Amino acid sequence: MIALDTIDRQILRALCTDATQSATAIGRALGLSQPAAWRRIRRLHEAGVIKGQRLDLDHDKLGFGVTVFLGVKLATKGRVSLEDFERAVTAIPEVQTVEHILGLYDYRLRVVARDISDFERVLRRRIMTLPGVGNVEANVLLSEERRPGPIG
Amino acid sequence: MLDDIDRRLLRHYQHAPDLGPAELALRAGLAPATCARRLERLRAAGIIRANRAVIDWRALGYAVEVSLRIALDKTQPRAFDEFLSAARLVPEVLEIQTFLGRVDLRLSVIARDMAHYQDLYRSAILTLPHIADIEALMHVARIKSDEALPL
Numbered sequence: 384m385i386a387l388d389t390i391d392r393q394i395l396r397a398l399c400t401d402a403t404q405s406a407t408a409i410g411r412a413l414g415l416s417q418p419a420a421w422r423r424i425r426r427l428h429e430a431g432v433i434k435g436q437r438l439d440l441d442h443d444k445l446g447f448g449v450t451v452f453l454g455v456k457l458a459t460k461g462r463v464s465l466e467d468f469e470r471a472v473t474a475i476p477e478v479q480t481v482e483h484i485l486g487l488y489d490y491r492l493r494v495v496a497r498d499i500s501d502f503e504r505v506l507r508r509r510i511m512t513l514p515g516v517g518n519v520e521a522n523v524l525l526s527e528e529r530r531p532g533p534i535g
Numbered sequence: 536m537l538d539d540i541d542r543r544l545l546r547h548y549q550h551a552p553d554l555g556p557a558e559l560a561l562r563a564g565l566a567p568a569t570c571a572r573r574l575e576r577l578r579a580a581g582i583i584r585a586n587r588a589v590i591d592w593r594a595l596g597y598a599v600e601v602s603l604r605i606a607l608d609k610t611q612p613r614a615f616d617e618f619l620s621a622a623r624l625v626p627e628v629l630e631i632q633t634f635l636g637r638v639d640l641r642l643s644v645i646a647r648d649m650a651h652y653q654d655l656y657r658s659a660i661l662t663l664p665h666i667a668d669i670e671a672l673m674h675v676a677r678i679k680s681d682e683a684l685p686l
Contacts, residue, residue: 385595395588400587401586402552431591432591432595433591435552436586438586439583472678476685477685479679479684481678483677483678487672491672521636522634522638530626532629533645
C-alpha cells in the first residue's frame with residue numbers, strides 16, 4: 384500500500400475525469416514540471432492504484448435505455464458449481480458487471496437493454512436459463528452518480 | 536446517427552480504452568486521420584462522455600466494500616433530495632443509485648477494515664436522513680467489470 388500526498392490525490396482526481404491528459408497538461412494544471420508529473424503518474428500505475436481506464440459512454444444515445452440490477456440467488460448450490468454459473472453469466476453480452484456478494488443474494492448483475500421488452504428477452508432467454516439460477520430480484524436503475532471517493 | 540464503422544470503433548475502444556490513437560486506428564482498421572475525426576465527432580455528439588482512470592481502492596488500503604440497499608420513508612416529500620445531498624458528503628461513498636423496485640437506493644461504500652466500516656456505518660450512514668430500512672451486502676469478488684455495451 385502506498386501513501387499519497389495532496390498532489391498525488393489531485394493527479395488521481397484529474398485522471399479520473401480524463402485519463403487521456405498528458406503529463407504536460409496535468410503538470411501545468413497543478414504547477415508541476417512535466418518530468419515531475421510523469422514520475423508521479425508512473426508511480427500511481429506501478430503501485431496498482433490506477434488499475435485501468437473506462438470509456439464513459441452515453442447509454443441512451445447508443446440506444447440502451449434500460450439498466451437493471453439483478454440480485455440472483457443460486458438454487459442448487461453444490462450441484463452446480465459457482466464456476467459454471469460464473470462462466471455462463473460472464474459470457475452474456477448484456478451483462479455488464481458480475482459481483483459475488485454475501486447476504487440476501489449470491490450475485491449482483493448489471494444488465495443493459497434497449498427497452499423493457501428487450502430486457503424481458505434477456506431475462507427469459509439468458510438469465511433464467513443459467514445453470515443453478517434460483518430466486519431473482521430486479522431493480523430498474525433510475526439514476527446513478529459516481530463519486531470521487533476518499534481522495535478529495 | 537451511428538454507422539457500422541462508429542460501432543466497430545467504439546467496440547474496440549471500450550475494450551481497450553488505454554490504447555493510443557495510432558494503435559486504436561490500426562485495430563479498428565481505419566486510417567489514423569479518419570479514426571481521429573470519428574472520435575472527435577462522437578465526443579462532440581456527447582456519445583463519448585469521457586475516458587476515465589479507474590482506481591483500485593484495495594491498493595490504497597480500502598479492503599472492505601459494502602453495498603447498502605436502502606428504503607426511504609416516502610411519507611417525507613423531500614426524502615430523496617435530502618438523503619442524496621447528505622450521502623454526497625460522505626467521502627467513502629463511491630456510488631449512489633436510485634431504483635424503481637423493492638429498493639429505493641443503493642450506496643456503494645468502502646472502508647479500510649471491518650472496524651473502520653463499523654465506525655462509518657454508525658457515524659456517517661445511519662445518521663443519513665429518512666432511512667426506513669437498510670440492508671448490507673458484503674462484497675466478495677468482482678467477476679466481470681468491464682461495463683462494455685453490446686454494440
